[in-house]
Amino acid sequence: MKLVKSLLLGSAAGLTVVAGANAADLPIKKAAPVEYVRVCSAYGAGFFYIPGTDTCLRVSGRARFEATYSQGYTRNANSGDLMGYRGLGRLNLDARTQTAYGTLRAFVRFELASRTGAYLKSGTQERNGNAFSATGVDTFNRVQQYVNVDKAFIQFAGLTAGRAASFYDFYAHDFEMIGTSLGSDVASTNLLAYTATFGNGFSATLSVEDPNFRKNPLFGTAVAGNLASQFIVFGNNGNLSPVLATNPAGAVVGEAFYDLRQTSRMPDFVGVLRYDSAWGSAQLSAAVHELNAGNAASVLGFNGVALPAGSAIAPRVNSEYGWAVQAGVKINMPFIAPGDTLYLQGSYGEGAQLYTGYSQYIGTYTASAGNAPGAAFGTFFTDAAVNPLTGKMELSTSWTVVGSYLHYWTPEWRSAIIGSYGEMSFGSTSRNLLGGLNFNGLGNPVNSNASFLFSPALRDTSQIVAGASLIWSPVKDLDIGVEGLYNRVDIKNGRVFDANKGATAALAAGVNANGQPVTAAGAVLATTNYADTFQVRMRVQRDF
Structure with a gap:
């Protein structure tokens, strides 16, 4: 037994030595160091x-998530929606690196949304290329998908380059859900800007911006060869405008029809002076915006027949420059409640309506629109009309003022009150000339007097948008709220056809002894001098 025990112990010892020798011969592989994500505290929380x-x-x-109810007056065609819904998703990426020249920043924001129904399916977003509509019988004009690179800009040593909010804007609907008080708010445009900081809160910015996001159509109603429709039909047959054509001797022989679709020739130039302090901020903005037209698309005699080459001279429609100025102030009011803030802003422009934001509620990037489905008339927003006698653009003027106050009832409950007013004017010259420049073969007007007198085209208007909200934030970064607003557009002089009651220029045959538009059978057509509407929206929103 002692012999067996000694053999077993010896064998075990031998195996141990052999195993150790083999292990020593194997290469030793070091584990790769683990690089944990490190918090960056240089730029605030979350980096x-x-x-x-x-x-x-x-x-x-x-x-x-949003749901809205808005007033409507029609069930015709693709209209009639009173309810609308929207689901929206946003992703922000903010990258910053410290360099010898300061912080190098790149910011990207993607937004995707599904919109349906009244006022949440946005025609404005389709017109500027941010959204596309469904095409089904029941979904066309009421279901829309929204895909947008909302922001994509670089900031370095005072330079901002890329897609960003216009530097012209100040208040930009900061306290609003619906975001439709009168005032400029171009959240996404392409720009190249430089900001100089002078210290003590003062700074100045010069920005060169993409003009396409500030273009509203020029006024053009003519249909070449269909002279009777030059004023009473709008936007269905192109965007042409007539100007009298002469022969080489200077005699008027016909009309030249100019294509008023604008091209990108010059960027918009924006200049800003700003002051920021503990009490709030103040900003003064100015902008210059080019308006241009193409050459004559056709030259016709008063009988609607093309004139022989060289027999008529078409005057050139020269470019004009619109401009706008804006002043705003933001006042922090913690002495009322922590977080309370007041904004006041005013803007004035000529040939630059999208800088004053007069069309913000009703709809931009269109020459005219109603403030509700089936509205009594369309409100006009064109930046200029071409004088048919001289070929010179006559610029529209517009101005807006807005005030918005945010109040915290408690840290969890807050409200905003919004009020805004604006006016838009075209002057009587272009309207009267375009209304009268409709000729038959004898050179006489063919539009009925009623069609011109009661047309809403190029009518001066005023507008108010006012509203209030109540928002509950039970936990941080969660908002549950509701907002309502009221909008009214007034014709500043005279009356117009009430389309909500079936009255249009196409039905007018003349004016009766009481100055009312009538049909050929003598029936009086309905007219009005205002149109109003309201909207209510609720929202549930989580930021992270």
Whole structure:
């Protein structure tokens, strides 16, 4: 037994030595060091270092549900929606790196949304290329998908380059859900800007901006060869405007029809002076915006027949420059309640309606629109009309003022009160000339007097938008709220056809002894001098 025990112990010892020798011969593989994500505190909460770099990144976003009810007056065609819904998703990426010249920043924001129904399916977003509509029988004109690179800009040493909010804007609907008080708010445009900081809160910015997001159509109603429709038909047959054509001797022989669709020739130039302090901010903005037209698309005699080459001279429609100025102040009011803030802003422009924001509620990037489905008339927003005698653009004027006050009842409950007013004027010269420049073969007007007198085209208007909201934030970054607003447009002089009651220029045959428009059978057509509407919206929103 002692012999067996000794053999077993010896064998075990031998195996141990052999195993150790074999293990010593194997290469030793070191584990790769683990690089944990590090917090970056240089730029505020939420930033972290991208592994392997000295760049700090913050990822944030938003999820939102909205439902709205808005007034409507029609069930015709694709109209009639009173309710609308929207689901929206937002993703923000904010990357910053410290350099010898200061912070190098890149910011990107993507927004995607599904919109349906009244006032949440946005014609404005389709017109500027941010959305596309469904095409089904029941979904066309009421279901829309929204895809947008809302922001994509670089900031470095005072330079801002990329897609960003216009530097002209100040208040920009900061306290609103519906975001339709009168005032400029171009959240996404392409620009190249430089900001100089002077210290003590003062700064100045010069920005060169994409003009396409500030273009409203010029007024053009003519249909070449269909002279009777030059004033009473709008927007269905192109965007032409007539100007009298002469022969080489200077005698008027016909009309030249100019294509008023604008091209991109010059950027918009924006200048800003700003002051920021503990009490709030103040800003003065100015902008210059080019308006241009193409050459004559056709030259016709008064009988609607093309004139022989060289027999008529068409005057050139020269470019004009619209402009706008804006002043705003933001006042922090913690002495009433922590977080309370007041905005006051006013803007005036000529040939630059999208800088004053007069069309903000009703709809931009269109020459005219109603403030509700089946509205009594369309409100006009064109930047200029071409004088048919001289070929010179006559610029429209517009101005708006807005005040918005945010009040915290408690840290969880807050409200905003919004009020705005504006006016838009075209002057009588272009309207009267375009209304009268409709000729038959004898050179006499063919439009009925009623069609011109009661047309809403190029009518001076005033507008108010006022509203209030109540928002509950039970936990941080969660908002549940409701907002309502009222809109009214007034014709500043005279009356217009009430389309809500079936009255249009096409039905007018003349004016009776009481100055009312009538049909050929003598029936009086309805007229009005205002149109109003309201809208209510609720929202549930989570930011992260």
